[in-house]
Amino acid sequence: MVTASATFSGPQYYNDCLGPVWFDSFAADLVQRLPERPADNVLEIACGTGLVTRRLRERLKPSVRLVATDLSKAMLDYARAKLEACRNIEWREADALKLPFENGEFGAVVCGFGMMFMPDRQAALKEARRVLTEAGILLFNVWDRIEENPHALANAKVLEAMFPGDPEMKFRTPYDMGDPGLLRQLLAGAGFHATRIETKRIAIAGADPRSIATGQIRGTPRATLIEQRGFQLEAVIDKVTDGLTITGGDPYSGQAQAVIVQAMAI
Structure with a gap:
């Protein structure tokens, strides 16, 4: 997963x-939970295409330093180009397990839907703690259980049928980190006190199931993995589209549910 993520080219x-x-x-929900005036430096881990980054820059005072990082150069380049008009954003290609920053350099660390993809989640949290000041803020979201996300369950069923027993094609993995007990355990082991853990559900209405399927396949590192196995991406997208349509109709309606974590460095 690390290699595929690093070479991913579908932002x-x-x-x-x-x-x-x-x-x-x-992204909007996550960023509004951050105090408007945290310490001078804010770090974003796994910034992706800059959806959270843009909202962070809008929320923070211009004097607050914002550093956006991602392991994927393709994602980082896309985000930088998309947000070219936004000032005061530093872009850094960086591995969340080996952040190129000093101890205690940041007053807040933010991560939108990235923590569950870390090859070592505990190590990623420890590294976030290392670069935070004492009483610094950690704010991130992860997916809730796959049963609470019908769009993902539909995708998982298709991929599991097409690639039985293939661990790299196990679509359920990103949906196994939302248990509050597990999160509190991971946070405590990394030097954090969990101040708040809660779920956030959004309604999906009027969406194009094929567009969702395209994003789920071409917009993730699995596109490369599927092609490496000799399958045509459009054929897989066809099957995922059918699964989504059965689940939520066309246009697609349903829900998406995440778990939001707010923690303090101790």
């Missing part, structure tokens, strides 16, 4: 197909 599909359906709404 526009991710941004254009999935952003308007749910990611932008979750």
